[in-house]
Amino acid sequence: MNTATRLSLYGISLVGVFAVAFFGGRALIPDDTVAGWTKRADEASQDHDSMESGHEMTEVGGLSVEEGGYRLVTVSAPQRAGENGELSFRILDPSGDPLTRYETSHEKQLHLITVRSDGSSFEHVHPELNQETGTWSIPWSWPEGGSYRLYADFVPADSPSVGDLVLGQGLEVAGRFEPVAKPLSRTDSVAGFEATLSGELKAGSTSHLTARIMRGGKQVTDLEPYLGAAGHLVALREGDLGYLHVHAEEGELDFQAEVPTPGRYLMYLDFKVDGRVHTAEFVLEAK
Numbered sequence: 001m002n003t004a005t006r007l008s009l010y011g012i013s014l015v016g017v018f019a020v021a022f023f024g025g026r027a028l029i030p031d032d033t034v035a036g037w038t039k040r041a042d043e044a045s046q047d048h049d050s051m052e053s054g055h056e057m058t059e060v061g062g063l064s065v066e067e068g069g070y071r072l073v074t075v076s077a078p079q080r081a082g083e084n085g086e087l088s089f090r091i092l093d094p095s096g097d098p099l100t101r102y103e104t105s106h107e108k109q110l111h112l113i114t115v116r117s118d119g120s121s122f123e124h125v126h127p128e129l130n131q132e133t134g135t136w137s138i139p140w141s142w143p144e145g146g147s148y149r150l151y152a153d154f155v156p157a158d159s160p161s162v163g164d165l166v167l168g169q170g171l172e173v174a175g176r177f178e179p180v181a182k183p184l185s186r187t188d189s190v191a192g193f194e195a196t197l198s199g200e201l202k203a204g205s206t207s208h209l210t211a212r213i214m215r216g217g218k219q220v221t222d223l224e225p226y227l228g229a230a231g232h233l234v235a236l237r238e239g240d241l242g243y244l245h246v247h248a249e250e251g252e253l254d255f256q257a258e259v260p261t262p263g264r265y266l267m268y269l270d271f272k273v274d275g276r277v278h279t280a281e282f283v284l285e286a287k
């Protein structure tokens with residue numbers, strides 16, 4: 001091998017080293033493409049900010065113990081099905097102090113929802129706040145074993161711009177567990193009432209839903225106000241149990257639901273008749 005050939009081979013191997021460095025780094029992707037991605041990411045985060053501050057949220061809540069700096073802590077409940085005890089927890093504010101001041105929303109300072117992972121055993125209750133300690137508590141027992149999800153839905157009074165927060169946490173309960181299948185359903189029978197939910201869910205847009213309550217073949221028209229409306233609807237996304245914001249509209253049992261993705265949604269309608277609150281359950285599919 002002569003000197004010239006050796007030098008040119010050296011040159012080729014140098015080119016090889018540069019090529020590896022070039023392809024190994026971001027230089028592989030043209031700069032203007034990267035700039036486009038960065039810009040879109042910025043726009044997305046701005047959109048996210050504006051959705052957070054507004055009321056028209058299409059995101060799901062309740063999948064995290066923390067949101068906006070507020071944290072769900074010291075969740076305690078009976079560990080075994082059938083055991084009588086207390087369910088309690090605290091909310092910490094962004095500085096780490098127990099949150100004791102809440103805005104009233106739907107007539108309550110905090111809405112506590114629990115549901116088993118299969119969508120059964122839904123409960124929507126209103127615990128008591130200890131103003132000194134910031135501890136929320138309510139007498140409690142689990143009907144059956146399984147994995148449960150707990151949601152605390154509230155509006156902190158110390159920072160009105162934060163708006164409605166839904167913090168969530170999972171809980172394991174020992175005891176018998178038979179998963180319950182929840183097929184698609186627009187009707188439910190509960191305590192002698194026939195409930196129907198009509199309307200189509202469309203992913204990414206506002207859907208209008210209307211419920212109707214019948215008893216003995218006649219429509220029930222004397223529903224009592226419950227939480228500031230004729231009824232209260234909670235929607236959970238099947239799969240991750242993400243909690244959706246549903247707004248009551250004008251009119252008897254009319255709602256606006258915003259679902260972010262196609263798939264099934266578990267819907268729970270609380271309504272009040274003769275001084276008693278009942279829950280009708282539906283499963284709808286969003287296209």
Ligand SMILES: [Cu+2]
Nearest residue numbers: 108111112125
């Ligand atoms: Cu409530």
